[in-house]
Amino acid sequence: MTANGTVADKPDGTTAENPPQRALTAENLVVEFPVGRGQKVHAVSGVSLELAAGETLGILGESGCGKSTVGRALIQLPPPDSGTVRLGDVELTGLGPEELREARARMQIIMQDPVSALNPRRRVKDLVWEGPAIWGHDGSDKDARIDEALRAVGLDPETVRDRRPHELSGGQCQRVCIARALMLDPHVLICDEPVSSLDVSVQAQILNLLETTTRRYGLSMVFIAHDVSVVKNISDRVMVMYLGRTCEVLPSDNMHLRAVHPYTRLLLASLPEAQRSAHTDSAAEVKQAAELPSPLDPPSGCRFRTRCPLATDLCAGEEPPLREIAPGHRIACHHAEPRKDIP
Template identity: 65%
Template sequence: MAGSGTAHLRPEAERALVVDDLVVEYPAGRGTVHAVSGLSLDLLPGETLGILGESGCGKSSAGRAVMQLPPPTSGEVRLGDVDLTALPARRMRAARARMQLVLQDPVSALNPRRRVKDLVVEGLEIWGWGERDRDRFVDELLSSVGLDPATVRDRRPHELSGGQCQRVCIARSLALDPDVLICDEPVSSLDVSVQAQILNLLERARERLRLSMIFIAHDVAVVKNISDRVLVMYLGKTCEVLPSASLEAALHPYTRLLLASVPESSGAEDAADPADPADPAAAVVGELPSPLAPPSGCRFRTRCPLATERCAAEEPVLREVRPGQFTACHHVEES
């Protein structure tokens, strides 16, 4: 991890993406929405980092700020050796081609007036075809995401299912051969059976193209299934970062709350038992505070059963509590 209170996993030259102390704030009437507050992360080539948290925690704001859509309030985003936050608009436009975004609602993400074959190659038309054979390239891309080119190439988005539209969105994202793919809740609007197909598709694309991915979601089982590491966010702050294989060994009370909310049938049999009074997650109560006025100290303290006066006075920093596991909590030992 990068930034204050974190540790680098690899030398910077080996990382595909580095985010340092990212801050995203929005004006709201007479106040300010503190969407993301000091987020730091790094991403290795070919790695998938899951960003997990409930709605309103700042996940999507962080993903868009990484792509400079819009630029963050402060902080640094480095794609390879390029500092995106310092680029002029023309160079930023070119650098953005190395990153692609897959959105939550695939139907709305596609121009309803254009045919699939035109949507898929839109980026290449902007940046120049070179010597590519357009029709052959379209067919290869559609086949790579599990679509029959002869069936779908001349259709428009309203003639496709939600799952087919998401496959088209992924094909369009892969057309420019990006280094980093940011997936913002890409399966949350799809049926469970289609979700599994899209997750498998993304995993195959990552392995085949050695893509680095940021996968944003609120579903614990989905994030665990596709990610190498998981970053847990709460109200704009990082609570915990750990390998996905160690998710059930999470120490932060908020992460344990998320685990406790997963039904056993989802495959998280080892997750904390929400009915167990010895589990800190079982005692979590209260509403999510407003990002307009986040709590002092630890932002989770207003809902945390372990909270003390120290939690209100002093913000915990991420520290390595186990190899590869970083937790921001004053009471890790009690967890």
């Protein structure tokens, strides 16, 4: 691996001992899926993100906003149609299959449905060892490392080592998936809706596990989910997506108070009352009606304008650029202003 570059490569002066400051950088990702008759689904249209070492970035959005596609484009599964993805110092787009395979060991993905992510015919110990086996690990400390990984995710090695996925609960399967991902000492973990198929009490266990694991191993994580509270709680920064574009990037702390983009406000206003706070808008302020526009033919200009209460002619004609309104807080909106009442 050449991921740890030289000092000269990095203006910020990190050394080879320290991990690079940027764990992952993606610029201008575009992913389109042809659907025949010359039409294509504009799944992701120019999304950029960066992930500092040890940081967790949450990607929030509803179904069809392209959040999962971004996650998959990061890991080149499939590669984006255009744009760049840098993992540490390695540019992933344009790598040959063998080089990509090597680079990808440093980035692991955890999927939504833990049961279908595991081969039903294999035992837990083989599932966990699959990565090292592919990488030609000699297996001298195989059992010890498997046990260590299982213990790290809160499973008892004695009971689960020889079981198959169907003998485990959904939460346990997700723990096995996390153990698998950790086996190759990744720098970046991409979690695509890792808790949305789990019960509330199990969800809390898995979220805690991800929290402690990333801290313990100094992992950077991209956490993709549709649940505002879940994303807020695990992330350092949150990126909100709508129809393939970024709406707002903001620190997760007090995000329900800071958020200004009309779409983020709509998401917050849609939360059940129990989770909402007095500071969020009542739903009445938001234009409810409209349907989600088709990603085959997204609206011109700002893609949210068809549902936006602030929309004007400017929004239809001109796409709002992502502008910084406060340190670390960027929005793509012509009209929204930072809230004065929030420190």
